[in-house]
Amino acid sequence: MVITMMMDTSSTVTSTSFKIKDLLLRAWRERWTEIEWGREIKRLLRGVSGDVYDLADCMLRQAINGPVTNSLLMLYLNHCLDSQIISFGACIMAITKIPDLKPQCMNSLLDFLIRYKTRTNCYGNDDECIALCRSLVTFVHWLHSIILSSLNELNHEFGSNLDPTNILTIDNIHWLIMDKSCQMLRFIIDSSYLKALLYIGRMEEQTVWKQCIQLHNELIMKLQQQMSQSSSSSSSSSSIKSIFDTIQAFQTKIEWLSNDGITNTNVKKQPNIQPLDTEITNSIIPVVYQMMTTRPEFGYIQYRPLSHHSIRIVVSFYAILDPSCSNELIANYLAIIARSFDLSLSKLYCEILHTCLVGLIDTHNLANEDRKNINYHAWIAFLLFKIPQIFLQLSHHRIKLRKEIRFQSEDQSSVVDNHHHSDLESGIDMLMDLGPCIDQFLLRYKTEHLQKLFDSFKEPQMNLLSATSVDRYMREINRMALSASNDSMQNNLYNNDTGSDQQQQQQQTDSQQQSSSSSLDALSSNILIFRAEHTVTSILAPLYMENCKIEEVAGIICRMQHSFDVILCAAASNGLLPKFAQRLMELNRSNIVSRGENVRSSQIRAVIFDITFISLCSLIEQYRSDVLLESNSTNNQSDNSNSSFFINWCRWNIPSTNACYAPNVILSSYKDESKYEHLLPQLITTNDMTEFRTSLVSWDEMCIAAQFATAEILNAWIHDQITEDDVRIFIDRLKSRLCSLGLSAACWLFAKLETISAEHQSKIMMMLQELQTPSTSMINSSTESFSNDANETNLAFGYKQRFLLMSTTLKRLLTKYVPHTKLSTMNNSPTKTGTTLPIRLSKSPLNTMLDQCLHMTRKHFTLKLIYDFDGLYSLGGPRWFVTQVFRYLFNFCDKTVVCLQDSVDLAYGLFHIDLEQCALVLLRHTLPKFLLSKSNELHLTEPIISALIRLTVITTYSALEQLEIHELYPDESLELNDNLLENTAFYYKRREHQSNSSNQNVVTNGNGNPMDVGDNPIDENSWSFSIDSDTTDYQWILKEPLYIELVHLFQFIMEQSFEYEFSPWLLVPISLMEQILLNLREDAPKFLQFISFNLLEAMIHLGHCQSPCIEQLLAYLVLDTSRSRKIGAKLICQLELVRQYVDRQRNGSHNNRNVQQRLMMTMKSKQTTSINQQSTIAINNNNQQH
Structure with a gap:
């Protein structure tokens, strides 16, 4: 049926085409006027476009039958175009399809095209518009072909002597064809509209466009040869040069390049047109x-923006809160900032280095209190390990930009490399101009930090700085360090002269201690972080060895607990943290279930499970669960049964947000609760001398059973069924052998503390206090090796290090989830605890605290503000945070361009706390709500x-x-x-x-x-x-x-x-x-x-x-x-x-104004004439009366 309909349609088109030909012949024989022709053809088409029946092709083929075009048929064609019976695109396509055109006909057709070139438009549907694009590509190909053929004809007739003054009129037609063809090409390249159509059309007509490019290159070569041969004839040379300039301008402008002129006439160095x-x-x-x-x-x-808050926030956030983020991703964020805020690469380098130095200065006093402080070592690891890689990624961004836009020469690689050197050197020079910042840094640290940083820039794989530049910068830094030291000594002497002798001695002593402490801290941290870098690789190598004994694995993991935080910093900065977490998860998973070993082997297996469990908990607390999910995604595709325990346990007990799940939700998340009941008697016992069984025990089930047992003990204590001494015995049993059981129970207690009544909170507090108090007997019996016999001493292997890491992790989690407890103010708490505590304990409204923090950022962005904003985001949630930041920045600024720029810069940096959630809130709530608000209609203006x-x-x-x-x-x-x-x-x-x-x-x-x-x-x-x-x-x-x-x-x-x-x-x-x-x-x-x-x-x-x-x-x-x-x-x-x-409307209004002005002038002139006539008549009458 479909085939029948198609045949009927084709037959109808064919019959109409024959009628059109007959009508055209009849009009030519009877010499109709164009009005008569238009009336008859419209009656035949009945409202259908003539393009459907190829009316333009039919008329053109009839018009060029003779040596010249038929003027009457061309008049009919002009009338069809004026009446929009046919489209100009159809005429172009029809002309390009006609083979073997005679020169005179070709010249006439070019005159026709030039006459109607401004009507190159389409009023139809999308099919007709894309047909116009295709026909334009074919037309450009046709113009190139007739220019080349005309040039070949002239060369064939006259050789190299192409002086137009010596050529006869019959042969001069080739010059006219080339000149008119170039005129059409100039019209195309000067029209953005036609170039846009050609831009689309060449994607459709790929083969034709490739042939056009080949003709274009061939034409350029011939024109160059002709120009070199006709140098003696000035008129011929100027004519050929004009054609050559048009062809070259076509090649330059058709690719939408920024330079409009022709900079070089060498074809090899011109932009190479690669279609599609x-x-x-x-x-x-x-x-x-x-x-x-x-x-x-x-x-x-x-x-x-003036302050560049986004760079400082992004660098600080990923150096402290998320140091495991990939270098490429951080470089992408910084490149987005540089591109969005019109920053040069040198300025970006300067701001990044300045942020790192300010961060180290801010954390120096905190580092004096604890040399293993996470923030202190994180800044050093970020500066020495991640910054060179980030700069290398940024240089790749720069190379791509310059290759696409600015550099087109063959030897651009050396130019780009030199420009990279100049960009980084310019950035460091800008940093050197910040004298007070460098002086404060050099007063607290030795120059080895910057020496190692610059040495990494000149490494062969980096090649960001030359050795000469590094030597120059280090000489300048050493000079600045000596000058800063002398200024500090003079200030101390001045202070000593104005005080008493006792104060002088005390200040000198304090100054010496501070100087020595600063030097030792700088030296020890420098050595420690580089030591940790080698330690990570030395740890991973034996852990992945197949023939490594299980005792050696336990010893390696236990020994690294001494400097676990520093090792994690080094691993995160070098991108080894996911691999490190992956291996810990593999060891934890492989030691969950018993495999028929003896008692001694089961005890060693329990210790390895305990060490890896606590290490993973500490790792997730510092670097969030993204690292764990990343490592699991690459390793856990084949085996998904055993590896899901720690991930599921972490998802419910250590969520990424700073809020716990409800305690009943945590317990109900474990499937088949009945299988944990038989484990409770081993944990819930009043006799501490009962043997702690390790053989035939699944430690994943035991960790979950510890939470059920803790819930039972707490419930019994609340109802006065057991005493406080019984609870202490239970807690001591949890923590005395394996610390993972105590940590699992503590995570459930965190959630319970949020929901229990105030009168019973002291009971949970006591249990948490007991969990953080080490067992004296186990600390004293802690060993560094396993015994050859199956006894309890094997469970004491590395107990001191395990308990210290468990206690530290418990304090951090307690401060994170339950900040209002008294335990969060204990001594030796990490720096992050001390910074987030005021936000979590403040009685001020969250909006007020956020406004205060935002106001403080206008002055100086400190490390404390990073934690304050992170704590406020955790308390208020993403929607509240984004809404309030937007409200403050866009409602309380003075609406000037500079203020809005700083607001966007600051807000973008703050949203890096959780980019996905903040972006969702912006798209889903903030922007639509702002646009729909009636009160904001007046603000829907620039900027x-x-x-x-x-x-x-x-x-x-x-x-x-x-x-x-x-x-x-x-x-x-x-x-x-x-x-x-x-x-x-x-x-x-x-x-x-x-x-x-x-x-x-x-x-x-x-x-x-x-x-x-x-x-x-x-x-x-x-x-x-x-x-x-x-x-x-x-x-x-x-x-x-x-x-x-x-x-x-x-x-x-x-x-x-x-x-x-x-x-x-x-x-x-x-x-x-x-x-x-x-x-x-x-x-x-x-x-x-x-x-x-x-x-x-x-x-x-x-x-x-x-x-x-x-x-x-x-x-x-x-x-x-x-x-x-x-x-x-x-x-x-x-x-x-x-x-x-x-x-047309503008020209019409302008013409109307001109007509009105002429009418007014005419009326004024008539009035003046009538007045003059009246005055003349009056004078004549007076004369006659006299």
Whole structure:
């Protein structure tokens, strides 16, 4: 049936085509006028476009039958174009299809094209618009071919003597053809509209475009040869030079390059046009960015904050709170900051190093109290280990930028390397100019820190600094250190002269002690952190050996407890923390279940389980559970049964947020609670002399049973069924052999402390106090080796180190989850405890405390503020935190550009506390609520709206940078539906992918013949950032909450912005598109692919508002599918029509004003003439009377 319908349609078209030919012959024979021809052809077509029946092709073929074109038929063709019966694109396509054109006919057709070149537009649907793009590509190919053929004809007739003055008129037609062809090429390259159509068309007509490039290169070579041969003839040389300049200008401008002139005439050094390459597809975006940031009509506001809070917050956050973050990800965040806030690479280097030095200065006093302080060693590890790698990643970012935009020479590698050296040297020079900061650092630390840092920059694998530069900087630093030391001594002498003798002696003693302490701290920390770096590798090597004995494994892990925090800092800074955590998890998992060993082996297995369990708990408390999940994702794909214990236990007992689950929720999370009942008698006993059984015991079940036993003991104590002494015996039994049981029980007590009544909280406090009190007998019997017999002394192996690590971890967890307890103020607490305690214990409202912290950041961002903001975020949650930060920054600033820039800079840095959640809140709540608020309608203006959208865009983009596919959000309940994605680039890309998958990678061409998908033009034009052709990748996109909220936001803005003809909302979509392009640049299509084409179409028809220009619209389009290119071509044509309409309106109003002025002048002149006539008559009458 379908075939029958197609045959009927084709037959109808064929019959109409024959009628058109007959009508054309009849009109020529009877010499109809163009009015008569137009009336008859419209009656025949009956409202259908003549392009359907190839009317233009039919008329042109009849018009060129003779040696010259038929003037009457060309008159009919002109009338069809004026009446819009046919399109100019169809005429172009018809002309290019005619073979073997005679020179005179070709010249006439070029005159016809020049006459109607301004009508290169399309008023039809998307199929006609994409046909215009294809025909334009074919037309450019045709122009190159006729220029080359005319040049060959002239060379064949006259050789090298091509002086136009000596050529006859009949042969001069070739010069006219070349001149008119170049005129059409100049018109194309000078029109942004035609270049945009050509930009889309060459993606469709790949073969034709490749042939056009070949003709272009051949034509350039011939013109160069001709110019060298015709140097004697000035007129010929100037004519050839004019043609050559046009061809070269076409090559330069057609690629959307920023330079309009021709800088070099050598073909080899010209930009190499590679059709259908990623660079060509994305080449429009850097050019549009440069155009928007340099041209004054776009009103671009440079975002250059004065304080650079975002750099300091990001560096401090990932140095202290998340040091295990990858170097590449940190470099990406810093590159986003530099790109969004217009920072040079040298300025970025300076701010990063300055932040590290300030952080070390702030932590110096804390480090004097505890040399193993986490923050102190974390800063040193970050400075010496991570900073060189981050700078190397940033240099890779810089190379990519310069390769794409600025450098095009063959020897650009050496130029880029030298520029990297100059960038880093300029950054260090800026740092040296910050004299007080360097002086304060050198007063507290020795110069070895900076010496090792600079030495790492000059290593061959880094190659960031030369040895000469390092020597120069170290000489300057040594001079500054000596000067700072002399100034400090003079200040001390001055203070001593003004005081008493006793005060002098005391101050001298204190100064000497402080100086010696500072030197020792600097030296010891320097050696210790480098020692720890080698220790990590030396620990991992034997732990992965297959023939390593279990006693040796236990000894290695136990010995590293002496400096466990420093080892973790070194491992995190070198990227070895996931591998280290992975090995600890493997050892913990392998020692859970008994394998028929003897009693001694079971005791050693229990000790290894205990050490690894406590070590993993301490690691997660400091570096969050992301490290554990990362290590588990790479190692736990084959065996998922035994490895899930510690991850599940950690998920419920040590959550990433600073809040515990309810105690009943924790106990109910363990499946099959009945299997733990038989373990309770071993733990709940009044006789401490009862044997602690280790054989045939699953320690994962024992850790869970410890929580059930603790719940039973606490419940019995609350109901006065047991005494306090019984509870002490139970606690002593938990902690006296294996510390993991006590730590597991303490985690449940943390949750219970939040829900129990105030009168019984003292009981839990006593139990936690007992858990932190070491067992005297076990401390005294602690050994450093296992005995050869099966006795209780094997369980005392390394007990002192295990209990110390367990006690430290328990105090940190207690301060994290239950900060209002008295235990959090105990001595020897970590620095993080002392900093978060005031926030957690303060009675002031959270809003007041957050405002105070934000106000303090205006002066100086300290290490304490990092913990304060982290604590406030944990207490208030992401929605409260983002809302209040936004309220403070955007409602209490003075709305100036500088203040808004600083606000965006600070807010973006603070959102790194939890980028995913903050981005979700911005997309889901903050931005829509701000836009919908009636009180904020007056604020939907520049620069406020751009600042808010910029903050949302860069935060969301940064959050998507750190996501890993299929891991972070396994929620199956969320998914994007096709209604929200309809008429978007992603929607069409997904449909084509599904179609290709259903056809089993077989598609058909236009003739219905099968061809390989690799030859499909759609697949060749895939973007460099596009989603891979894997169904799971599409499913991840559809289920990712950030993408879901991003699509919802775009849909929300589209619905609200064009609800009214005049509304403050009209600026929102314009600012949204601009900020996406300005901040993401080449990655902008990651967001633009989810924007509906309807939004772009609505923006085009906003005649009273600022519509995008052709280049902007082309940059907003994601043209990676055939359907997207059709819609894009239609939008380009619509924008050109709107632009022409607006120009006509402006010219019409201008002409009306001119007409009115002429009428007024005429009326005034008539009035003046009449007045003069009346005065003349009056004078004559007076004369007659006299």
